[in-house]
Amino acid sequence: RFLPSEYGVDPDFMEHSIAPGSVLFEQKRKVRRAIEESGIPHTYVIAHCFAGYFLSGLASFGRFWPPAAKVQIYGDGNHKGKRRPLLEETPESRKLAQG
Structure with a gap:
């Protein structure tokens, strides 16, 4: 499986950028x-x-480096992520989200 490097922003939602x-x-x-x-x-x-x-900061809010002693795991550590659009949903954005 190929995982293209996107890093931070979804280019399909940036069609109005300058x-x-x-x-x-x-x-x-x-x-x-x-x-x-x-x-x-x-x-x-x-x-x-x-x-x-x-x-x-390994989810230690307010830190920009890992803590030296331990890391707080919230919940059971098995939560699955969900995609949440940063922009208002439109028919076009829903079509893009469906692939």
Whole structure:
């Protein structure tokens, strides 16, 4: 399975961005469409601020580095994530979310 590097922002939701960012997002959308058309098994992982804020401190809120002694695990540690759109849902955004 191919996992393209998206890092923080979903390029399919950035079609109204302005230059220079719009150039990068357009290139990423072209790559995505090529992957999809080729039939390569893939997964898009959109982390938003997760890696830079939550993961860096291992979910110890307010920290930007892991604690030295222990890490707090909330719940049983088996929670599955859910995709939540950052923008208002429209027919177009629902179509994009369905793939």
